[in-house]
Amino acid sequence: MVDERKESVIVRPPCAEDTSFIFATWLRGLRYGNELFELINPDVYFEFYHKVIQAILTNKNTTVAIACLKEDKDVILGYAVYSGTTLHWCHVKTAWRNIGIAKQLVPSNINTVSHLTKVGIGILKNHPAVQFNPFLL
Numbered sequence: 001m002v003d004e005r006k007e008s009v010i011v012r013p014p015c016a017e018d019t020s021f022i023f024a025t026w027l028r029g030l031r032y033g034n035e036l037f038e039l040i041n042p043d044v045y046f047e048f049y050h051k052v053i054q055a056i057l058t059n060k061n062t063t064v065a066i067a068c069l070k071e072d073k074d075v076i077l078g079y080a081v082y083s084g085t086t087l088h089w090c091h092v093k094t095a096w097r098n099i100g101i102a103k104q105l106v107p108s109n110i111n112t113v114s115h116l117t118k119v120g121i122g123i124l125k126n127h128p129a130v131q132f133n134p135f136l137l
Helices: 004-008 016-033 042-058 101-105 118-125
Strands: 009-012 062-069 072-083 086-092
Touching (some): 016 042, 016 072, 016 118, 042 072, 062 101, 072 101, 086 101
Antiparallel strands (some): 062 072
8 A cells, every 4th residue: 555645755955944954863863873872972972973964964975865745845754865875864754754755865776874773774684785884974
């Protein structure tokens, strides 16, 4: 059965107003989705990892794809950040998961991921051709 919500989703390029959402979800998602990052002092983590994400986002080779509502492009449902065949981050709001949004956002030629969460580890296990390399920032 096809989820009708999928018909209300489009993918668009990012705009300046998306930046806060991207930083907030990426920082929290990595912090609380990866046991190693939870060990870092919160002030240190949020200050310094913000700079890491900023460097990725401002790299000329980085692409950001935003999934939003067709009728209201300001309502972000998810996004993917990638450089060539390296996926840096993908986030889809909980209520919008499992209807194929991540598949719309992430190119099919991805062969490396630079960030992992507990959920990402499970996904990575299902895609043995994809490698984890945290040094491709």
